[in-house]
Amino acid sequence: MKNMISPSILASDYANLESELKRINHSDLIHIDVMDGHFVPNITIGAPVVKALKRVCDIPFDVHLMISNPIDYVEDFAEAGADIICFHTESSSDTAQTIDKILSLGKKAALAVKPNTGIDEVLPFLDKLSMVLVMTVEPGFGGQSFMHEVMPKIEKIREKNRDIDVEVDGGINEETVKIAAKAGANVFVAGSAVFKAETPNEMIDKLRTNADL
Numbered sequence: 001m002k003n004m005i006s007p008s009i010l011a012s013d014y015a016n017l018e019s020e021l022k023r024i025n026h027s028d029l030i031h032i033d034v035m036d037g038h039f040v041p042n043i044t045i046g047a048p049v050v051k052a053l054k055r056v057c058d059i060p061f062d063v064h065l066m067i068s069n070p071i072d073y074v075e076d077f078a079e080a081g082a083d084i085i086c087f088h089t090e091s092s093s094d095t096a097q098t099i100d101k102i103l104s105l106g107k108k109a110a111l112a113v114k115p116n117t118g119i120d121e122v123l124p125f126l127d128k129l130s131m132v133l134v135m136t137v138e139p140g141f142g143g144q145s146f147m148h149e150v151m152p153k154i155e156k157i158r159e160k161n162r163d164i165d166v167e168v169d170g171g172i173n174e175e176t177v178k179i180a181a182k183a184g185a186n187v188f189v190a191g192s193a194v195f196k197a198e199t200p201n202e203m204i205d206k207l208r209t210n211a212d213l
Contacts, residue, residue, distance in 0.1 A: 001186040003211040004028035005204045006062045006167070010044065011191030017049075021057045024194060026201040028208075029062040029084070031169070031189045034077070036067040039091060040139050047076040054081030062187075064112065064169070066139050067091065071098040078105040086110035086133050086167075089121040099128050110167070114139060119153040126161050131187065136180070137170025146171025151183040158184030174203075174210055181211040 006029035012020040021030065032050060037043040050063065063082035067073060070087035071094070077085055085102045089095060089111055102109040111122050112133035122132050134154050136147050147170070157166050167187035168180040177188050190207055197203035 001163075001165070002028075003181065003208055004165075004187045005194075005207050005211075006031040006187055006189045007194040007200070007204065008033060008169070008189050008191035011195040013195075017053060018056045020195070021053065021059075023200045024204060025059070026204040027059050029187070030057060030059050031062045031064060031191075032082075034063060034065050034067060034073075035139075039068045039088070040066045047073070047080040050077060050082060051080035060084065062086070062110075062167075062189075064133065065091075069093055071101055074098065074101050075105060078102070078107050082107060084108040084110050084131060086112050086131065088112045088114065088139075090114055090117055095125060099125060103128065110165075112139075112169075113153070115147050115150050119156050122157070123160060126157075126164060129164060131165035131167055132157050133167040133169055133189075134185070135170055136168050136172070136176075139169075146173075146176040146179075148179065151179065154180065154183040154185050172207070174206060177207050177211045178213060181213075186211075 007024045008031040010033045035042045035044045060083040062084045065087045099109045108130035110131035165187050166185045168185045169189035172188050172190040173193040194200045
């Protein structure tokens with residue numbers, strides 16, 4: 001599996017998003033966190049911002065919907081330019097129906113699980129998913145510490161499907177990327193580690209190199 005780095009713009013300077021995207025043009029994906037203030041306690045951005053960013057960036061958008069009713073917004077984000085649309089098993093939307101709607105719009109579907117959610121919730125849908133996102137922090141805020149105890153979830157997904165992308169989000173840095181990669185992850189969301197680095201592109205390259213070790 002190819003190891004990919006997906007910097008989270010949650011940690012970027014929202015007043016200068018276009019220039020921030022240029023600082024991370026070594027990225028494989030751009031991770032965009034969408035929070036509604038209900039499913040998680042924070043509020044971020046919506047489809048209009050994603051649409052605006054798509055005009056100035058040709059790197060694929062990895063859109064993570066941390067919202068209560070994702071099925072109601074899938075079409076908006078697909079039209080805005082999302083390439084991968086990820087939603088949570090814990091949301092109020094029917095999982096199968098939401099996956100089917102994403103696929104019907106020609107987008108890749110991904111399913112996310114919080115740290116306390118069992119990975120068995122995802123397994124019935126693996127054949128339709130392009131990616132599974134295992135949260136390594138509680139969703140809703142950036143800058144949290146990496147949770148080592150969720151690594152067995154990654155191992156189980158990888159045992160079930162050797163080809164699916166397994167993404168980790170939360171507390172990824174130069175050291176934790178190695179731990180997650182060893183467990184079987186191959187897509188790494190990094191926010192603070194990238195955007196707080198003196199040279200974000202160099203950090204992206206280093207994270208990818210460390211994941212390959």
